[in-house]
Amino acid sequence: MSLVDNLPDDIADKSLRPYGYNQVFRRDLKRFASFAVGFSFISITTGIFTTYGTVLGAGGPLGIWTWPISVIGQLFVALVFASLSSRMPIAGYSYQWMSRLANPKIGWLIGWVAFTFLIVVTVSVDYAIASVTLPDLFNFTATPFNEWLITAFILVIQLVLILFSTKWSTRINNTAVGTEVVGIVGLTLLLLIVGIIRGGIHFDHLFSMGTVSATGYFNLGTLTSVGPFMFSFLLGAYTIVGFEAAANLAEETQDAHNVVPFAMWSAVLLSGVVGFFFLVVLNLTSGNIAALTRSGTPVADIVTQTLGTVVGDIFLVLVTFSIFACGMVAFITATRLVWAMSRDERFPGYQLFQRVDPHTHTPLASTIMCGVLMEVVLAVFSTQPGTLTNLFSASSLLPVIIYMATVILYILTRHRLPPALRFTLGVFEWPVIILALVWLLFELSIFRDASFSTPWLYSLVMVGIGLLYFVYLWIARPQVLQVASLNKEEPEISGAEL
Template sequence: MSQHNTDSDELARFGYEQSFERRTGKFASFAVAFAFVSIATGIFTTYGSVLNSSGPLGIWTWPIAVVGQLAVALVIGSLASRIPVTGYAYQWTSRLANPVLGWIIGWISFMFLAVVVVAVDYTVASTVLPVLLDYEANGFVTWAVTAVILLGQAALIGSSTKWTEKVNNAAVSAELVGMVLLTVLLLVVAAIRNNMDFSNLWSRGAVAAEGYWSFGEATSAGPWMLGFLLGAFTIVGFESAANLAEETNDPERVVPRAMWQAVLASGVLGFLFLVAVTLAAGDPVALAASGTPIADVIKNTLGPVVATLLLLLVVLAIFACGLVIMMTGTRLTWAMSRDERFPGWRQWKKVSPRFGTPLRATLFYVVLAEVILGLFSAFSEDALFTLFGAATLLPAVIYAATVALYLTKRRALPEGGKFDLSGWEKPVLAVSVVWLVFELSLFRDASFRDAWLYVLVMVVIGAAYLVTLLATRGRRALDMPDMHSIDAAFAQKEQS
């Protein structure tokens, strides 16, 4: 029996027929996870914020965040291997906990994906393209450019999954090679020119020494603690590979590996790049005042030509990041609609016979993204930080819920399989729980007020729909197809 037929049979055990062509291989799956993480996007976006909140010393929070997120990725990988179905956290929670909680997690995941694609594309329109093309980024221009980028990504996703993956594979390859070369060039050229300042690695910049290491107060986090937002914002989205499970060959093995490899590769390469930039930063206090600190360091060290090439690389990486986010969001919308559990599900559950994509779900998703973009641009004085805050907060909530689910249901999961934590399960769980509790505590800071407001508004909208669904169709409206236990599914697979 071919791998394709085996994967289709596995999907049938969860009550679904094969709707997409399985064309996603090992590198494409890794590329999806790596593109969502996108260290070029995350570091370019948040490095300046870290200089202002924590000083250069804040980069040392990165390795801790990498270890924490790697532990989370291993836990999620174990779930993805056992329930290889599009919808990731929504499917896992619905089947291992209950359909109501699964719907809530699915809605929170949808909230995250809807806002983070806007945050990513807004970054390129507000901080990268103005420098690259030498124009003034006022509110209207930034809104217009972001809107066009969103439309371009939707057009590609809606018309061809094959070409979407080709574009993403090329972008990820360029980002990997480009970031390695850039890091090496920074270190070598700065050393040759004697421009390396090792004291920068231990500098607080303009941040006061008093209370620097403190955990903070009830509504504020300490300066060094805020540095963790660099890793918390960047090293997320690796689970996007699991949302293409029904389009991936041998997803039980390929998807978990893609997730932890993307986190590890991003973590190591990202930290080396952070160290290189910080060593060549010159005066960190002056650099903190810049709106594009990474580009400034590259330009001062390697010259304007390399700086321009860097910006082109960043534009490509950010476009690919937004592309993968939108593709993940459309798949989640489609998956919840297939189960008749998403507003307007009759329209969004259809797969285009011409393109083989969830075209209508893609159109819905991009329209919603445009609305969110308009609202944030119109009502937020600092739209980028607000989007950044919401895009950092929501994945932490999703990861915490997923790890809690695994923690309570791990004994119900079958032993072994294609990806299993085995004897590492308890230490990995301990690390992931400690990390997520700490990470969530950072969002008590008053600067995340608008981000919490976005979450509150979206939760209210979701709750209203959930109540309406239950009132009109009853508890059975939230039933999932083939809701047998995961143990029974695997027992049946082994017998066959």
């Protein structure tokens, strides 16, 4: 039991007062639910079904060996975030942490980049359903129009669910964790067993470059390009993100000081192990690599060709449900970040977006606003060629920026951190921090490739819009950017009061 979160409601509500806030959400999320949030946001199902085809085209089957490196790198990052969340379990994660460790101006900038990321990643996840799983499941040809229409409809369904109740959204998400684990583990085992029985196992595919030339394969590239193997790191860069969603729901979590840190690093570790075995088996049962490289749905093709239509469709249903839950968690995370920034009067229209409905216990206005903006972003990306690639590339670039800024500021301001209540890195703190930073610098270098021009453009346009509002705040309402929180109505509470 932590110091505050498992105490009676009248006392636990005081746990946010040291940060300048009052408790407004119900603490409905328990250990499994918190883990489920991080695990569902990572969603190895979503990441692998979305990016495996890109890896086949860019680096061939050999590209999957970037996965273990990505998982280890992201695990170091998750441990740094776990240390921060244990000390400051507040909605808004990096926005809140940086506002307190550095200053509210830097915190605001990080918060806006995080908001930009959450909007586009929700769209990218839902778009994967329309372009990767449903076409094979219902045997239709994906077109830009029907992909846009289906994705837009999925966003509306998620919006309604989130508006209705956090509890119902959590139940769906908890179920999705089960379907994802059962789906991926079951799918991995079935593919392997059936492949062995039918003689369809290709060990040579584990280290095959497929249709990719061996010339310069491991080359680091130039100032505007990267080599095939390095490009394949997108597989892990897109998938192993979002574990920090558990921290963003800390104010709705019981025993948050203890539960949230565990939820983040364990979600990364489990996702990494299960995902790697799935990737290995996909390579082993991949069959005609050239045909799969040309396909828009290579994972679904492998499943159907190996297991047959009926069994393949059953697993595709489970996969679709898991991807849907991933998109919903990303959606919820975006609404909570908007609410957290609005609570501090730092988000456009904060007067409206800081309200929490007393009946549903959800921030209705911020949820609707996020949904509308997601539809706009979807419409913009849908008009461009390579929609899915652009979406998941933008969704990979932005978290790297957020993670790196957070780790750097952690290094610079760690002496100002409040004491850890449950989770601590101890003597491993500096090795973990350094390895996390090295990994993130390497990961960011991948995005110098010219093919990422559209994701960079999206990021710059959204950040530019945010900077206009930031300048307005700085000039017209400078007091808003002076202190970590503006809700200092209650006195800080001491350990004796807890």
